[in-house]
Amino acid sequence: AQSVAQPEDQVNVAEGNPLTVKCTYSVSGNPYLFWYVQYPNRGLQFLLKYITGDNLVKGSYGFEAEFNKSQTSFHLKKPSALVSDSALYFCAVSDASGGSYIPTFGRGTSLIVHP
Amino acid sequence: GAGVSQTPSNKVTEKGKYVELRCDPISGHTALYWYRQSLGQGPEFLIYFQGTGAADDSGLPNDRFFAVRPEGSVSTLKIQRTERGDSAVYLCASSLTGPELWNGYTFGSGTRLTVV
Numbered sequence: 349a350q351s352v353a354q355p356e357d358q359v360n361v362a363e364g365n366p367l368t369v370k371c372t373y374s375v376s377g378n379p380y381l382f383w384y385v386q387y388p389n390r391g392l393q394f395l396l397k398y399i400t401g402d403n404l405v406k407g408s409y410g411f412e413a414e415f416n417k418s419q420t421s422f423h424l425k426k427p428s429a430l431v432s433d434s435a436l437y438f439c440a441v442s443d444a445s446g447g448s449y450i451p452t453f454g455r456g457t458s459l460i461v462h463p
Numbered sequence: 464g465a466g467v468s469q470t471p472s473n474k475v476t477e478k479g480k481y482v483e484l485r486c487d488p489i490s491g492h493t494a495l496y497w498y499r500q501s502l503g504q505g506p507e508f509l510i511y512f513q514g515t516g517a518a519d520d521s522g523l524p525n526d527r528f529f530a531v532r533p534e535g536s537v538s539t540l541k542i543q544r545t546e547r548g549d550s551a552v553y554l555c556a557s558s559l560t561g562p563e564l565w566n567g568y569t570f571g572s573g574t575r576l577t578v579v
Contacts, residue, residue, distance in 0.1 A: 352505075384570075389572065390572060391467070391554065391569075391570035391571050391572045391573060392506070392554070392556075392568075392570040393570070394567055394568065394569075397567075438505050438506070440505075442562060449561070449562035450496070450508050450511055450519060450522075450562055451508075451562070451568075452508065453498075453505035453506045453507070454505050455503070455504055455505045456503075456504075456505050
């Protein structure tokens with residue numbers, strides 16, 4: 349079985365400060381890892397993915413995430429937050445080792461960036 | 464089309480009624496996925512189609528839920544004898560190939576189903 353934990357329901361950060369949204373995962377094989385963002389009344393939008401290769405992954409809108417196998421984490425980061433980054437962020441994992449490959453999503457973390 | 468289209472955007476139905484939710488994927492996308500998102504939760508997988516066939520329906524909660532994709536394009540999620548617990552946003556996504564050759568899902572905006 350595969351699962352994702354997003355331990356924070358909400359993250360508050362001031363505009364211009366760095367942000368981190370945490371994600372830990374559990375899979376029996378090798379993980380594919382994803383981050384998606386959801387704005388109000390909009391569909392989920394893909395931000396970035398880790399499939400293989402470099403542990404530091406760069407994605408859309410200046411976001412990046414670091415795959416840490418020993419800590420089974422894939423935290424989302426951005427060096428300087430914008431008010432427009434305020435949204436709901438979802439981490440997802442799928443099992444790339446003969447599993448179904450269908451992603452399992454976390455509960456989501458609400459990011460609020462204050463002006 | 465340019466994106467994944469889901470209709471209706473909102474649906475209110477009475478407990479016990481039958482509903483159909485429609486998803487029109489991106490043209491040429493062979494894979495189509497249905498997810499359900501309850502309030503305060505992440506998307507929960509329901510079913511995955513590769514072409515016309517259901518490749519994985521392990522997420523369907525019970526036999527009241529059924530989905531079809533007869534021509535390998537548009538898909539319809541059908542819910543019989545709706546219950547208040549079925550209230551959620553139903554999301555559809557499509558991708559060019561199946562998830563084992565991952566190249567990105569595109570999600571629709573969802574159908575908000577409310578059972579009263």
